[in-house]
Amino acid sequence: MIDLRIRAATRDDAGAVLAFWSESAEGTSVSDDLAGVTRLVERDPEALILAVADGVIVGSVIAGWDGWRASLYRLAVLPSYRRRGVSTALLRAAEERFLTLGGRRVDAMVLVANETGQLLWTAAGYERQEQWRRWVKPLTE
Numbered sequence: 001m002i003d004l005r006i007r008a009a010t011r012d013d014a015g016a017v018l019a020f021w022s023e024s025a026e027g028t029s030v031s032d033d034l035a036g037v038t039r040l041v042e043r044d045p046e047a048l049i050l051a052v053a054d055g056v057i058v059g060s061v062i063a064g065w066d067g068w069r070a071s072l073y074r075l076a077v078l079p080s081y082r083r084r085g086v087s088t089a090l091l092r093a094a095e096e097r098f099l100t101l102g103g104r105r106v107d108a109m110v111l112v113a114n115e116t117g118q119l120l121w122t123a124a125g126y127e128r129q130e131q132w133r134r135w136v137k138p139l140t141e
């Protein structure tokens with residue numbers, strides 16, 4: 001049994017979170033830098049949820065809420081802590097946050113090739129929607 005603490009990240013965690021993501025996350029984000037993480041926690045101090053064990057970040061999820069959508073990003077668990085319920089605990093915390101804020105449905109983007117990701121989301125009760133494609137446009141160079 002892991003002694004797991006689930007808590008919101010602060011700006012002081014930004015460097016450790018980036019190091020954790022480089023080891024544990026799947027894919028990268030355009031916001032993967034100190035300015036990006038700091039902007040997130042300053043805009044919404046409850047959005048970046050961490051799982052901490054023995055003082056070390058072992059899991060993360062971003063629970064983004066803009067008043068309309070409840071979206072999950074950056075779900076990741078340290079390789080040595082996987083299959084021990086860390087994601088399950090993070091998703092429980094994220095879903096509780098959304099419910100408190102009035103969210104009605106949660107969404108998550110999952111890379112098509114991420115088979116483990118698909119298994120996790122399915123196990124967590126999420127259903128894949130086939131009728132959508134992501135459209136993007138960079139705002140900066």
Ligand SMILES: CC(C)(COP(=O)(O)OP(=O)(O)OC[C@H]1O[C@@H](n2cnc3c(N)ncnc32)[C@H](O)[C@@H]1OP(=O)(O)O)[C@@H](O)C(=O)NCCC(=O)NCCS
Pocket residue numbers: 024025026074075076077078081082083084085086087088089109110111114116117119120121123124
């Ligand atoms: C996907 C990931 C976040 C899962 O985290 P985790 O803490 O190991 O997940 P949990 O222990 O809470 O697993 C919950 C359930 O999901 C399913 N699951 C999770 N990992 C699985 C795997 N490797 N193979 C099969 N099923 C898996 C199982 O049903 C599991 O329940 P069980 O262990 O009782 O069988 C982790 O493997 C990870 O960080 N992967 C790299 C990053 C990533 O792909 N993130 C998802 C982005 S969409």
